[in-house]
Amino acid sequence: MKAVQIIEPGRIEVGERPDPKPGPGEVLVAVAACGVCGTDLHIADGHFAPTPYPIIPGHEFAGTVVGLGSDVDTGLAEGVRVAVDPSLFCGHCAACRRGRGNLCANWGATGDTVDGAFAELVAVPARQAYALPDGVSFEQAALVEPVSCAVHGLRRLGTEAGESALVVGVGTMGLLLTQLLERSGVRVTAVDRVPDKLRLAAEMGAEHTAASIADLDGRQYDAVVDVTGVAPVIEQALDSVARGGRFLVFGVAPEEARVALSPFRVYNDEITVVGSMAVLHSFGAALELVSDGTVDTTGLVTHRFALEQYADALGVVRGGTGVKVQVLPSFSSTSPTTPSSTEV
Ligand SMILES: [Zn+2]
Ligand SMILES: [Zn+2]
DSSP states (O other): OEEEEEEETTEEEEEEOOOOOOOTTEEEEEEEEEEEOHHHHHHHHTOOTTOOSSBOOOOEEEEEEEEEOTTOOSOOOTTOEEEEOOEEOOSOSHHHHTTOGGGOTTOEEBTTTBOOSSBSEEEEEGGGEEEOOTTOOHHHHTTHHHHHHHHHHHHHHTOOTTOEEEEEOOSHHHHHHHHHHHHTTOEEEEEOSOHHHHHHHHHTTOSEEESSGGGGTTOOEEEEEEOSOOHHHHHHHHTTEEEEEEEEEOSOOOTTOOOOOOHHHHHHTTOEEEEOOSOSSOHHHHHHHHHTTSSOOTTTEEEEEOGGGHHHHHHHHHHTOSSEEEEOTTOOTTSOOOGGGOOO
């Protein structure tokens, strides 16, 4: 099969690799679409600690079951279209036994710690594969993983109808969080430097938009979500939390980053700071939100690339101007990358 491989940090190769063989309880999936996210940049650069090298990255994906290992008891058969929850939790550590598998002591994920889906084929545990309703395209289905991260984030944030929220950074994740907040009766203000993203945020439910937190004239919000992971932005965003409010650290900051925070304010204003890591019991809910149209995926995929163009795809994500970038193994590298050029 053809696949992208990160040989070592900074070294990407696209070429022929042996077809993966589905082990016991696994299915083989022919990948139709796989999204690129910030984690893929960290993996390519060697900044994602759990990743061993060489690795085939790719954890936001959908495709068709084309093979079954032994002991697959989930009812999946060849030809079934699926989206795949990439989470690989051990099931027996203390976190897993408390039902918090995303904090698993032996945490893993397809495409992050074992070979993933920037490839023609990928082997995954059958229990992680969700059959797609007919109306859901592969392109939409490859967005279910980011939606499921947003669903988990919203559960952690615990907003209530009628509250106000500030979402800082409206790339794919910020736009999905904006939608989920708005759909649950929260009035959303979105901040981003890129005007096109603010336009999408307004279309997707943001009541107000602004180019920076400074433009908000000191307004404060019941819930503030940082999706940038940028320390100085997080400090400004913390100042935007209203008394009694909550702050969600959603964007991934560098491990060594630190922010200044007023313990007096946290005490005196009863401010809650929470984190949200990946997916937890939220993939099925996310698939339903996408398939019934509650989450609008129109306009989210702005760039499409062939496997051979993986370095270009990473470049677009690094540049931050597009929204979701996807790699389509069947995409011809001579095709234009305009949104209207492919039916997936
Ligand atoms: Zn991701
Ligand atoms: Zn575990």
